[in-house]
Amino acid sequence: MARKKLRTKDQHIIRLASMVDGLGSILYEKADLLSYDCDGFTIHTALPKAVVFPENTEEVANIVKYCHEQGLPFLARGAGTGLSGGAIPLNQEVIISMVKMKKLLSVDLENRRAVVEPGFVNLKLTNSISDKGYYYAPDPSSQYCCTIGGNVAENAGGAHCLKYGVTTNHILGLEVVLPNGEIVEIGSNGVPDEPGYDLLGLLTGSEGTLGIVTKITVRILKNPEDKQTVLAYFDKIEDGSQAVSDIVSAGIVPAALEMMDKTAIEGVEAAAFPVGHPKDIEALLLIEVDGIAAGIGEQIEQILDVCRSRNVREVRAAKDEQERAAWWANRKTGFGAMGAISPDYLVQDGVIPRSKLPEVLQKIKKISDDSGLRIANIFHAGDGNLHPLVLFDARIPGETDKAMEAGSACLKVCADVGGTITGEHGVGIEKREEMRFVFKDEEIMAQTDIREVFNPDNLLNAGKLFPTPGRCAEVKKEMKEAAIS
Numbered sequence: 001m002a003r004k005k006l007r008t009k010d011q012h013i014i015r016l017a018s019m020v021d022g023l024g025s026i027l028y029e030k031a032d033l034l035s036y037d038c039d040g041f042t043i044h045t046a047l048p049k050a051v052v053f054p055e056n057t058e059e060v061a062n063i064v065k066y067c068h069e070q071g072l073p074f075l076a077r078g079a080g081t082g083l084s085g086g087a088i089p090l091n092q093e094v095i096i097s098m099v100k101m102k103k104l105l106s107v108d109l110e111n112r113r114a115v116v117e118p119g120f121v122n123l124k125l126t127n128s129i130s131d132k133g134y135y136y137a138p139d140p141s142s143q144y145c146c147t148i149g150g151n152v153a154e155n156a157g158g159a160h161c162l163k164y165g166v167t168t169n170h171i172l173g174l175e176v177v178l179p180n181g182e183i184v185e186i187g188s189n190g191v192p193d194e195p196g197y198d199l200l201g202l203l204t205g206s207e208g209t210l211g212i213v214t215k216i217t218v219r220i221l222k223n224p225e226d227k228q229t230v231l232a233y234f235d236k237i238e239d240g241s242q243a244v245s246d247i248v249s250a251g252i253v254p255a256a257l258e259m260m261d262k263t264a265i266e267g268v269e270a271a272a273f274p275v276g277h278p279k280d281i282e283a284l285l286l287i288e289v290d291g292i293a294a295g296i297g298e299q300i301e302q303i304l305d306v307c308r309s310r311n312v313r314e315v316r317a318a319k320d321e322q323e324r325a326a327w328w329a330n331r332k333t334g335f336g337a338m339g340a341i342s343p344d345y346l347v348q349d350g351v352i353p354r355s356k357l358p359e360v361l362q363k364i365k366k367i368s369d370d371s372g373l374r375i376a377n378i379f380h381a382g383d384g385n386l387h388p389l390v391l392f393d394a395r396i397p398g399e400t401d402k403a404m405e406a407g408s409a410c411l412k413v414c415a416d417v418g419g420t421i422t423g424e425h426g427v428g429i430e431k432r433e434e435m436r437f438v439f440k441d442e443e444i445m446a447q448t449d450i451r452e453v454f455n456p457d458n459l460l461n462a463g464k465l466f467p468t469p470g471r472c473a474e475v476k477k478e479m480k481e482a483a484i485s
């Protein structure tokens with residue numbers, strides 16, 4: 001970032017600039033702030049007061065202490081790839097960008113752990129240790145640019161989280177700056193069964209509302225001895241969905257079990273990494289198994305048999321690593337690929353019991369027909385994590401609202417079959433109201449009470465994760481009044 005003279009009389013900006021590495025580490029002019037008015041949820045925008053770029057924990061703590069004392073709203077930001085609006089500065093926040101805190105601090109192969117700063121990019125961790133035979137399991141499709149700090153805040157998942165678990169299963173310790181500027185260490189860094197409350201579990205997935213993560217100890221895994229990938233094309237989506245259930249019921253735990261429907265296939269084939277999937281099928285499955293080399297062949301045969309028994313049009317294992325990598329590159333462009341077939345799209349993120357897949361896909365189709373908007377489906381089918389992608393054109397008046405309504409209706413369907421409203425992208429501002437699909441007022445209040453313990457002044461990332469006070473505030477007031485009388 002080019003150094004430039006500070007051109008403001010705003011005392012807060014002048015003080016904040018003095019806490020980081022001089023003028024090059026703060027942005028405050030409108031033209032610069034425009035890049036920070038949203039994250040991957042582009043439907044809502046708001047300008048921050050300033051963006052600061054600390055380089056270490058002490059700088060973060062000083063900035064937070066100052067904001068706390070002065071009553072300035074603030075929030076942390078990683079790479080800004082979040083899809084639910086968690087990093088959008090709704091209240092003119094001071095954005096504390098973690099991108100300069102991007103060091104790999106240590107790797108301990110013996111104890112299978114690594115320590116990173118929060119701005120360290122997810123994929124860089126695997127790239128840094130793969131030559132030694134290790135990797136970091138959580139693999140969001142944005143892993144080439146999203147930060148591990150952002151992954152902790154969102155409890156990010158990924159295609160290979162079916163077998164190995166999402167981010168929370170790989171976090172061993174955190175250093176956190178609390179909303180008053182105090183620095184604390186959470187977790188046991190890998191020693192099992194720490195006594196007391198599971199604060200590590202609470203912080204992971206708290207969407208940047210309880211503290212700012214400044215150091216992360218993660219679990220790293222030994223590379224599997226072997227892995228193989230199967231691609232299956234189905235004429236009927238019901239057959240593909242049924243094959244998913246059959247594979248899991250057969251006792252196979254694939255490392256990944258992904259599904260794309262016809263509209264999604266149209267998108268990925270029109271984007272950067274086409275592989276020649278037929279455009280007239282209703283669904284494809286991408287299934288990967290890994291582990292000890294001896295058992296893999298048998299599992300692949302079982303998977304091929306299951307697919308054949310469900311009327312698969314074509315099914316085969318990748319012939320080599322190059323073909324396997326091409327299939328995955330094609331799948332991982334999934335969301336962005338929608339840009340090739342639609343001016344705008346909204347990514348949804350519901351979770352359902354696997355057995356409800358055919359019923360839910362039917363209902364999503366009805367939402368699409370009723371709204372007149374195309375909905376593509378890309379999902380982590382193995383763990384029931386759906387991503388309906390609502391395609392729309394924001395230039396057409398009213399279409400953005402229609403897309404939001406269709407997205408919300410998809411989440412209602414997921415909640416109604418016993419699922420939930422987010423599997424990995426978080427609630428942010430996008431799904432605040434949908435929290436009411438899965439929680440009663442009292443249950444939401446129990447959670448906002450926890451937020452108040454950590455973040456009593458609500459200066460850190462206010463307005464995220466929970467519905468605006470509304471009915472909850474009324475119930476709380478009624479309960480307090482009842483207790484007094």
Ligand SMILES: Cc1cc2nc3c(=O)[nH]c(=O)nc-3n(C[C@H](O)[C@H](O)[C@H](O)COP(=O)(O)OP(=O)(O)OC[C@H]3O[C@@H](n4cnc5c(N)ncnc54)[C@H](O)[C@@H]3O)c2cc1C
Nearest residue numbers: 078079080081082086140141147149150153157208213424
């Ligand atoms: C193309 C694409 C594909 C994606 N695929 C997946 C996927 O497969 N799986 C998945 O889970 N997600 C996916 N995502 C969503 C997104 O990449 C993840 O949510 C990711 O974890 C966000 O990381 P980030 O660094 O971009 O965080 P940001 O977007 O900058 O921030 C996200 C939230 O984390 C908070 N935060 C950031 N850093 C910190 C910190 N150090 N301390 C405390 N709070 C912090 C922010 O305040 C905000 O609330 C995808 C996004 C895109 C654009």
